[in-house]
Amino acid sequence: MSDYRSYPQTRGQTQVQYDAGLRSYMLGVYNYMALGVAVTAAVVLGVASNPAVFAAVSSMSLLFFFAALALGFFAPRMIFSGNTALAHTAFWSYCGLWGLMMAPMMARYLALDPQLVLQAFAVTAATFAGTSLFGYVSKRDLSGFGGIFFMASIGIIIAILANAFFFHSGIFSLVTSIITVLLFSGVTAYETQMIKEMYAEGDAPGVAKGKSIFGAFALYGSFVTLFVHILNILGLMRSNN
Numbered sequence: 001m002s003d004y005r006s007y008p009q010t011r012g013q014t015q016v017q018y019d020a021g022l023r024s025y026m027l028g029v030y031n032y033m034a035l036g037v038a039v040t041a042a043v044v045l046g047v048a049s050n051p052a053v054f055a056a057v058s059s060m061s062l063l064f065f066f067a068a069l070a071l072g073f074f075a076p077r078m079i080f081s082g083n084t085a086l087a088h089t090a091f092w093s094y095c096g097l098w099g100l101m102m103a104p105m106m107a108r109y110l111a112l113d114p115q116l117v118l119q120a121f122a123v124t125a126a127t128f129a130g131t132s133l134f135g136y137v138s139k140r141d142l143s144g145f146g147g148i149f150f151m152a153s154i155g156i157i158i159a160i161l162a163n164a165f166f167f168h169s170g171i172f173s174l175v176t177s178i179i180t181v182l183l184f185s186g187v188t189a190y191e192t193q194m195i196k197e198m199y200a201e202g203d204a205p206g207v208a209k210g211k212s213i214f215g216a217f218a219l220y221g222s223f224v225t226l227f228v229h230i231l232n233i234l235g236l237m238r239s240n241n
Helices: 002-048 051-059 061-079 084-112 114-137 143-167 170-198 205-240
Strands: none
Touching (some): 002 205, 051 084, 114 170, 114 205
């Protein structure tokens, strides 16, 4: 009789411990992501405040774009290499590259209207929070969308590059930014659910740290992508008024 009575209590305690561990794990992911956004902002402001550095960075913006794409592809392997220092290097380097890549665009908007940047950040934060929360609490399995999101992301990158090199169209830029915001809202929900399901209570410290950094890396990429394209939408709408 004593074993029978203790079983529900033990199971309840185990569930409470699991939930507490999951919350701590997800909080670690979001903390890393927020620090990554802060590092990117610091790089942007540092570049924008130095005319010589800004000129050099602006002349290499395309190089930083492709470097960020390449690191985005290789970083997951580095993060899950089992080497915590390498995982940190991959993540913070990625954040820094985004700062260098965004600096010319951000400098223009900050000079034009700093309030526009704040508005874009607020909209991005609200969009990200809502879609990430949906991914966290949703009972629907979103894993089937992974392949669709991947192919759509490739299509968006090709469209952006085509407009940058050939079309130079404001309308095309607006349309691609709207599609990108819709796409990465879905990607954020998908990634959040994926990161949540990666959690395992018995993970070794090194494995758990790798998962936290990878989760931050994935969500960071979605956040800054949303921010860039929301800012572009607001900027284009403002210029057309």
